[in-house]
Amino acid sequence: MKKRIQVLAILGLVGLLSACASSSSRDISLIPTQIDELTQKKGAFTQPVKWSKTKPDCKGTCPKMTVDSVVFPGKRALTDLVDQTLAAMVSQLNSDHLLPTIDEFEGYYWKTAAPADEVNLAAKPIYRNKHLTVLELGAWQYHTGAAHGMSTTQFIIWSNEDNQPLILADLLRPRQEKHFLALQEQAHEQWLSQLDFAQEDPEQYRRLWPFQPTENIALIDQGVLVKYDPYEIAPYAAGMPSFVIPYQELSGVLKDQFLPTYSD
Numbered sequence: 415m416k417k418r419i420q421v422l423a424i425l426g427l428v429g430l431l432s433a434c435a436s437s438s439s440r441d442i443s444l445i446p447t448q449i450d451e452l453t454q455k456k457g458a459f460t461q462p463v464k465w466s467k468t469k470p471d472c473k474g475t476c477p478k479m480t481v482d483s484v485v486f487p488g489k490r491a492l493t494d495l496v497d498q499t500l501a502a503m504v505s506q507l508n509s510d511h512l513l514p515t516i517d518e519f520e521g522y523y524w525k526t527a528a529p530a531d532e533v534n535l536a537a538k539p540i541y542r543n544k545h546l547t548v549l550e551l552g553a554w555q556y557h558t559g560a561a562h563g564m565s566t567t568q569f570i571i572w573s574n575e576d577n578q579p580l581i582l583a584d585l586l587r588p589r590q591e592k593h594f595l596a597l598q599e600q601a602h603e604q605w606l607s608q609l610d611f612a613q614e615d616p617e618q619y620r621r622l623w624p625f626q627p628t629e630n631i632a633l634i635d636q637g638v639l640v641k642y643d644p645y646e647i648a649p650y651a652a653g654m655p656s657f658v659i660p661y662q663e664l665s666g667v668l669k670d671q672f673l674p675t676y677s678d
Contacts, residue, residue: 475529491578503535540632602640639658
């Protein structure tokens, strides 16, 4: 939960959390019926930002940092939001000190990193059309001597027209929070039924790894994608648990403009 609070704080710093999606007609859908190959070709223009560095003037085994992200020419607010959210995510993996930008984190990191430390930051669009740009952001860090690295993920749903991010409350119809939570828990049950080591002793597994709701969701072609960090609802061996709630189950739950419209 601490990670979510930190990321929401970044959203607030840039003054972007007050918006809700709007539509001039109830018949207009922001989720087209085209398949992924088509929707990915639309939306906000991006340019890659890719670099990999080792600690300056270091010899032998040296800390490393890699960035594989994107910027949005002409959309400064979205570019800044991606940068600041990535900085918040890696800050919570690295320390309790929240750093506001990747540049500032990099300076801090070179001063504090141990010889075999490594950081990877990434951001990529996973769904795009003329109305929405949906991004998945990831941060991974390995601390020298640790058994494995730690990772975290965060989605951004961006309204191209309103030039601001959308949160879960913006997507749901009034008083549908409990219904959406029930659908999320149902999808989790389906995911759990396919997890082999969860079936060895289901009762004990549920005691150790109970379901937890999350607002880390994304709109994609198939429905609402839900994703968790390692250790949130499953052991590390399960990776980053994710599942999709199909749009067919979300009628009456999501606002009409976030449901695809189908024509014969």
